[in-house]
Amino acid sequence: MGREESEGPSGEPGKDYIAIDTAELERLAGEEVVIAIVKVAPLKVQTRVAKAAHHLQRAIHLEGVDDEMGAIRLIAAEEELVVAIFEWLKLNSEHFPEHRDFVAKQKNHLVKLAFTPVLGQMAVVFEDFLRHGIAPTGLEGFASWQIKPGVKGGRVVLQLFAEDEKHLIDINPLDVSISVDDEHDDSVVASLYREFLERLPDTGGNRVKRFVTERADYRNKLLYAEDGQSYSMAETLGEVRMVVERDLKRLLWCLAALLTNRPLAMSWGSVSQFLALYRRVLTDAKVLSPSKPESDSSLT
Numbered sequence: 452m453g454r455e456e457s458e459g460p461s462g463e464p465g466k467d468y469i470a471i472d473t474a475e476l477e478r479l480a481g482e483e484v485v486i487a488i489v490k491v492a493p494l495k496v497q498t499r500v501a502k503a504a505h506h507l508q509r510a511i512h513l514e515g516v517d518d519e520m521g522a523i524r525l526i527a528a529e530e531e532l533v534v535a536i537f538e539w540l541k542l543n544s545e546h547f548p549e550h551r552d553f554v555a556k557q558k559n560h561l562v563k564l565a566f567t568p569v570l571g572q573m574a575v576v577f578e579d580f581l582r583h584g585i586a587p588t589g590l591e592g593f594a595s596w597q598i599k600p601g602v603k604g605g606r607v608v609l610q611l612f613a614e615d616e617k618h619l620i621d622i623n624p625l626d627v628s629i630s631v632d633d634e635h636d637d638s639v640v641a642s643l644y645r646e647f648l649e650r651l652p653d654t655g656g657n658r659v660k661r662f663v664t665e666r667a668d669y670r671n672k673l674l675y676a677e678d679g680q681s682y683s684m685a686e687t688l689g690e691v692r693m694v695v696e697r698d699l700k701r702l703l704w705c706l707a708a709l710l711t712n713r714p715l716a717m718s719w720g721s722v723s724q725f726l727a728l729y730r731r732v733l734t735d736a737k738v739l740s741p742s743k744p745e746s747d748s749s750l751t
Contacts, residue, residue, distance in 0.1 A: 475507045476500070479696055480703035483602035488607060488703070491710045492535075499535035500706070503528040507699065512693070518688035519673045525688075525695040526670050530563040530703040539709055546713045548723045552739055553730065561738050562665040567698045568666070572647045573721065574701050576629050600624070600704065606711040607704065625714040627721050640727045641728060647732065663736040693734045 475522045477485045488500060506528035513521030540547050556562045584597045596619065597612045608621040651658045672682040680719050684691075714720045733739040 472508055475511065475701075476504050476703060478701040480707070481602075484607070484703055484707045485607055487602050487607060487707045487711055489639060492539075492706075494530045495538040495542065496535045496706075496710070497532045499538060503531035503535070503699070505695075506531065514688045514692070518691075519684050521688040522563070522684060522686075523670050523673060526564070529567060529695060529698055529702070530560070532706060533557075533563045533566045536566075536702070536706055536709060539706070543713075546593050546717070547728045548717050550726060552612045553733055556738070559738065560670070561663050561736065562733065564667045565732055565736065565738070566729065567665045568662075569647070569700065569725065569732055570701055570705060571698065572643055572650070572728065573629075573725050574644075576643075577627075577721075593646060596669045598622075602707070602711075607708040623715070624708045625720055625722050628719060629721065629724055637727075640724055640731065642726050642732050643724070647728070655734070657737075659732055659735040660737050663732070663738065 463531045473485050473489070489497065492500065501542040506524045509523035510528065513524065534557055537550075537557045540550045541554055544550070551561055552741060581598055581600065595614060597614075597616075599610045599612065601610050603610075603621060607624060609624050609627065610621055611619040613619055629639055629643070631642050648658060651662045654661050671696075673684065675681075714722050717723065730739065734741050
């Protein structure tokens with residue numbers, strides 16, 4: 452795809468255009484995914500994706516030159532893709548579970564930088580069955596189906612294949628729901644939350660708050676001195692890039708899936724489970740009030 456033009460401050464075609472190289476985003480998620488995003492995304496979303504591409508490209512050029520500023524650029528790229536998702540949720544609130552409580556705080560670094568670790572928890576589950584496939588109900592041990600993500604007709608889909616590689620059906624990824632035996636959806640989210648906690652270092656006290664705060668404070672410690680001390684990166688930019696680029700790839704696939712599909716129901720499916728888990732993390736990190744959103748009381 453190469454380069455994408457992003458409309459500038461004037462908002463007028465042909466004026467104040469900035470050329471953005473999308474090649475690095477395509478390297479991470481594939482050209483079809485980036486094209487699917489750009490073709491469907493409204494301007495509010497496109498500009499965030501364009502800026503994320505810009506930050507990633509600049510970060511790569513800074514490797515070995517200014518690793519700390521490169522790391523800050525990578526963090527900014529992650530935040531821009533999160534805001535792109537927030538903007539799409541705001542524009543399509545009638546199709547998605549309640550989200551106003553955290554989307555309203557999209558300028559808060561804690562809110563933005565808590566998003567990707569929660570997405571990572573969901574990705575652990577999805578990537579496991581993408582890797583190993585699933586067994587049809589009642590045929591466990593006798594047959595298995597393989598699932599591959601892809602883009603067909605401009606939509607992100609999960610392609611289901613039989614053992615003989617025969618294509619069976621394409622599934623809307625937003626209509627997939629994580630299940631644990633016969634547990635209620637609330638119990639599934641609670642299970643995902645426990646697994647999320649297990650991944651955090653046991654530092655005592657409120658582990659979630661400490662993790663979210665320290666993750667958001669990383670950029671501040673690189674940028675600013677404190678009374679009597681200052682910090683420098685212990686990692687190389689290359690090491691930081693490995694982690695952040697994995698997260699950027701997940702965010703791009705997530706954004707493409709949201710842009711090109713609608714969930715079957717607002718209160719069911721992977722989007723509903725993700726937002727419930729994300730809200731739980733933000734609440735326990737003391738970023739959100741523990742009160743339940745009026746129109747979404749079943750999700751928390």
